[in-house]
Amino acid sequence: MYPRILIDLKKIEENVDVISSKCSARNIWVAGVTKVFCADSKITDAMINGGVTYLADSRIQNLKKFEGIEIQKYMLRLPMMSEVEDVVRYCDVSLNSEYETIKAIDKVAGEQGKVHKIILMADLGDLREGIFDENELVKTAGKILELKNIQLKGIGTNLTCYGGVLPTEKNLNKLINLKKAIEKEYHVTIDLVSGGNSSSLYLIDENRMPEDVNMLRIGEAFVLGRETTYGNRIPDTHDDTFVLEAQIIELKEKPSLPIGELGMDAFGNHPEFEDKGIMKRAICAIGRQDIDPEGLISVDARIDVIGASSDHLILDMSAAGDSYRLGDTVKFKLTYGSLLKAFTSEYVEKVYV
Template sequence: MTAPRLETDLDAITHNTRWLVNQLAQRGIGVTGVAKATLGSPHVALAMIRGGVRGLGDSRLENLERIRLTAPRTPLTLVRSPMRSQVDSVVREADCSLNTEPTVLDALSSAAVRGDTSHAVVLMVELGDLREGVASQDVVEMASTVTTRPGLHLVGLGTNLACRSGVIPDQAKMDELSSLVERVEARVGYDLRVVSGGNSANLDWALSTTNTGRINDLRLGESILLGTEPLHRRPIRGLRYDAFTLVAEVIELKTKPAQPWGKRAQSAFGDQPTTSGTGSVRQAIIALGRQDVDPDGLQPPNGMRVLSASSDHLVIDVGDHDVGVGDDVTFRMNYSALLRAMTSPFVRNCEHGTTPHDISSTSSNPEFTKRAA
């Protein structure tokens, strides 16, 4: 088969989704499946739907458009603040979006009126990770203004932690969000239907707490796709870790000295590599590089190790493995490696497993939906 390629096991994704949906449902929390790391793969989206997600989220409108064509009745959320230049597309492709900026809300309102539609808004709150979010002291006032904008409907509050600064979404953070929800509800005069506590980094808290408060939604990507939690990159017991494997071909195999020789300066990517070891290394070059994947996120088979990477070459120590030129080597990946491999036009994605052909059963969710069908 063609290499490099990503082998995607759709049944593993469905298994992980169903396990997480079932565990979180016992705590009153639903799951929004985030497929952005797979470029909005329709089959991955359907695997998540089959696993029981309440809706799907992505940060790119192009991906949401692909998913919409495949699952027209599934609620879709834009999980990045909308660009003002794309508001017409946002209200057309997404049922809901995460927002922080008054000027963008104004533009979304105008776009919704032009499109004769209604668009749901989740207002994002800054709780310390310093990525997106309205300051907590400004949330109530800003939330009240959303309800005055025609074409928009405030459906909830959300937050995002751990992505930029690694701030842990613990009980104190979730309690703060729950408290803000109650204050906003008192101001706007109705209950918020969506309280999105965060992403896969929230699972340590969500699966161990005895008090979820008002949190009723998590936006899960990495845990569904890779079976791991992002805080410590630990596997989650009960989940499968084999949904994705990266397969690439050996184009050179030689025994070479462990240490380079000659005067040394920067490498092609501006660093000054350090090398270790003495003697010789049984070294393979794989037809894969930084243009295709994050080499730091690759896990080769036991007994092999990644030595270095340039734009088109991955150098590995194959140890005693029986491998030759033309053979394939299979890697596991972390989230960063998966994201870049999916984005590379040179890596083929091969999906296998159960592929649903009838999407008419993918029901709509009244929390987000603006379309009747």
């Protein structure tokens, strides 16, 4: 059945092993982020076999799949009030920035007879989650330490995901100083400094990672073999762990410019086109409902992605000559965003190789 994703479990495990070993050599524990592949059990097993210390996801529906696995589970997205009971039931640790939410977790943890661990998130300028004001963060930590069913396990931050702010020695040392301020103020020990995601890996390679950072949350680097600050390949890893196959349903020569007055496309955009004359165009049976067309990387370099509607992917096959026929498949490697959509789509079959 097409379209489908071919999933190479061995290559994923090898990627995890390479990156986890790199982190372990710097005394950094790794949380394997499973959201991009919807916590698929076979891929999760490959991550565990590769050497991750923890499993982490943003969706409680995915974290429920880990019940019974003897490994610590992290809730990455700040918990909604409506899911607090499930967060305590299915997760050992959650990332938090709102004291009212943490109080609700404390209450539920008491009812469930548990002590729930949290990582208190600091906003270092990327302007996604986290407490921005340093004094507020230290005071919040003090209030958390008074709760009976909560353990302040660590302090963390998120970078590059929203604002594109890079992890640097400067901002990660700021995180470490916040951790030290809490320890000094309240005479406690904070176990973890969670210094970001795949975008922080370049600091290890450049020997610039501050020593006190001892945890990273890694997803994209494991599945695509690249760090996410500059998009560079990580040596000895694979970038083809996931390959999308889509079948050609039309193959014809057509003009490169639409004919007639132009308005909006199906998504409310006003597309622009370049006149390349008559081109050999293919339509594949997949579209924006399933993938991000801008995130497709053709394995055959002669094929260019032109665009897509909901259910149709349009390709320029001119340079490929007569290499493809109606019914053939075209293969693509995927960026993180396109992989996320493809794996979430129920219309894309998942095949393990």
